[in-house]
Amino acid sequence: MSEVYAVRRTRLRECCNAGGSAAALVSRPANVRYLAGTAPEGAVLLLGRTEDLLVCAGPPDDRSPRSHPDESLRVHVVPGIGGDAALAAADLAVGQGVDSLAVEEHHLTVTRHRAIHDAAPRLRLAGIGCAVEQLRVVKDEEEISCLRIGAEITDQALGELLESILVGRTERHLALELERRLVDHGADGPAFPTSVATGPNAGRPGHRPTDRRVEEGDFLSVCLGATYRGYRCEIGRTFVIGTAPADWQIELYDLVFSAQRAGRESLVPGAACRDVDRAARHVLDSAGYAEALPKLTGHGVGLEIDEDPQLTPAAMGKLDACVPVTVEPGVHLPGRGGVRIDDTLVVRPEADGGPELLTITTKELLAL
C-alpha cells in the first residue's frame, strides 16, 4: 500500500525539480494525507533532498485521520510542547543541504511564511502552486472504491429515512438522523454538514437546517454524503410530502431533472468543464430561470468535498477519465421553495460504459 504514496511523492518531486526547487514543504492537511497516508494535526510533509519526512508537531494522537500510514516514510516528532512542524521542517531541509524550498503559498499564511523565512533566512522560498491538488484530480481505482463505498453508505442512510414518518419533524432532526445513519453504516462521519430543507427552504444550496417542521405539500430537499477512509461523496434529492404533488412542483422537478441529466450525459473524457456546466445550465436558462441559478453545476470530490475541477461558466480545463464529480443543478424560488438533484459520478470513457453513477437512489419524484 505504501508504494502508492511513494509514487505520488515521486510525481510531486518531478514537479518541484522542474520548478528549480530540490525540496518541498507540503502543509495543507488533505495534501499531506494524499502523499503520506495520514495527516496528524499540525503535521507537514518535507519532500527532502535525501529523505522524505512526516514532521509532526507533537506525539501522534488519534485526532488524526488515518487511512494507510506509509511505513516507508520516516516520522520526525518536534520535541517540546506545541512545536511548529513547518519551522522544524525548514530546519531539516537546511540540514539536508537544500537551498530552495517550494511551499504551498495558497495554504501558508503570510505570518507563517515569514516565520519560516526568519527561521531559515538562507533558504529560498519558492511556490509549488496547486501541484498536489492537480495530482489529486484523477483518482486511482482504490480511491474510487472508497468513494463507491461511501456512496453506498449514503444511499442506505437516505433510503432508511424515506421509509420513516417525516411530517411534523424538524429539518434539524432529520439532518441529525441522517448523520447518525451514515455512521451506523460505517462512515467515518458526514462528508459535510447535512442539509435538510423544507417548504420555502427546499432547493436552497447549502441550506442549514432550521427548526421548521415538515408539512403536507412541502418540497423536501436533502443533501448529504459519507466520508469513507477519508473520501467524501455527495447526494442531493428532492421529494414531495403528501399524496399528490402540485402541478408547479411536477413542472419544476421535471425541469431540474432534465438539466441534471443533460449535465450527467455530457460527462465524457475530454469534455470542457464549462460545457458540462452549460449543458445543465442551458436547460434551466431557456425555461426562464437564469436569475435563480447557482454559481456552479458541480465540482470534484475526493479527500475534500470541494475539489477541482469546478463546473462553472468560467471554468478552464477538460475532464479526464477517473475524475469523480458532482452534477447538482437546482432552482430555488424565493418564498416557494425549489428543487435540487445532485449525484456523484466518475468520468469514464464510452467504451467502459460512460459515466459511472455512484449515488444510485432513485431520481423519480417520490411523494412521501
Next chain:
Amino acid sequence: MSEVYAVRRTRLRECCNAGGSAAALVSRPANVRYLAGTAPEGAVLLLGRTEDLLVCAGPPDDRSPRSHPDESLRVHVVPGIGGDAALAAADLAVGQGVDSLAVEEHHLTVTRHRAIHDAAPRLRLAGIGCAVEQLRVVKDEEEISCLRIGAEITDQALGELLESILVGRTERHLALELERRLVDHGADGPAFPTSVATGPNAGRPGHRPTDRRVEEGDFLSVCLGATYRGYRCEIGRTFVIGTAPADWQIELYDLVFSAQRAGRESLVPGAACRDVDRAARHVLDSAGYAEALPKLTGHGVGLEIDEDPQLTPAAMGKLDACVPVTVEPGVHLPGRGGVRIDDTLVVRPEADGGPELLTITTKELLAL
C-alpha cells in the same frame, strides 16, 4: 444591538490608526462576525476611511452564521459569480482614498496577499497582527450570557445521557446522541466534535469516537459543548461503568480532580496564565505523572472554541475579569485509560464571588 458592533469597530480603528493605517481589512470569519454581527461565507469587513463595509462574495445565503446583523453597516455584494471579496474590498479602500491598509497576515495566505497587492499596487499593505483576537478576549455580559445558555444546554444533554443505559453502546453512538440532544435543547450545533472515550481510550485529549463498546469496569470520559448564538463552551467529565470503581480508578480520579480544582481556584483577575497552568500541573507532576501531561491546562472560549488566553507553561500575559476559560487537566495511561475533567468558567473578581462556573454537572466520581 448594532451599537455594540460599531463600538468594537471604533476600538479596532484606534489600533489601526495607532499603527499608521487609515483602514483595515478583516478576513478571519470569527473576527468578521465579532465586528459585524454576521459573517456570510467568503465575506470580509472593510474598516474604511469614510465608511465601513461588509463585502460579500455573492448574494447572502443562509449558510452564514448570524447573530444580530448590524443594520448600521452597509453591505456591498461583489457582482458576478464567485467574486473575491478581499480584492473588491481593497478596491473600495482605494476608492476611499486609503493609502495604507492593515490586513490580517495570520489569516491571509501568501497567495491571497499577493493577489490583493497585484489588484491595488499603490496600496501599502500593513499588518494588524491579532488586534481583533485581542479585543475578543474580554467578553461583555451579552456574550457571557450566550456562553451561560450554551453551558446549560450542554449540562442538560450530558445529564440525559447519564440516565440512559450505556453498557454495550459504542463511542460513536454516544457521541452522536449527545450532539442530537444539544440540538434538541436549542444549540446551533456542537461547538466542536464530541469526544466519547471508553476503557483504554478514556482521558485521551481530543479522542475521536470509535466503534469500541462501553464495558463494565471502564472509565468513560466525554467532552462536548454547545454553540449558542455563535458562542462555544466546553465540558468534560469522566465516569466509571459498573457498581464499584477499582482503587486505581478512585486514586487517579481524585488526583485529577485536585489538579482541576487547583486550576479553578487560581482563576483570579491579574493571575498569570502560566501560574494557572502550573497550579493544576503541579498536582499531577508531583504525583509522578509529568510524562502523561497534556500541552495545556485550558484555553479561552468564545466565537471559537480555542481562543486566547492559552493556559500553558510558556504562556505570557495575565487573566482579566470577564474572560471565559476552560480548566481541563487530565491524565491518560497508555493501555489503561485515564481521567479528564473540564469546565468552562468566567474569571470574576473575589468581590463578585470569584470564578463563575458555567458548566455545573457534578464532578463527583459517578458509577453508572
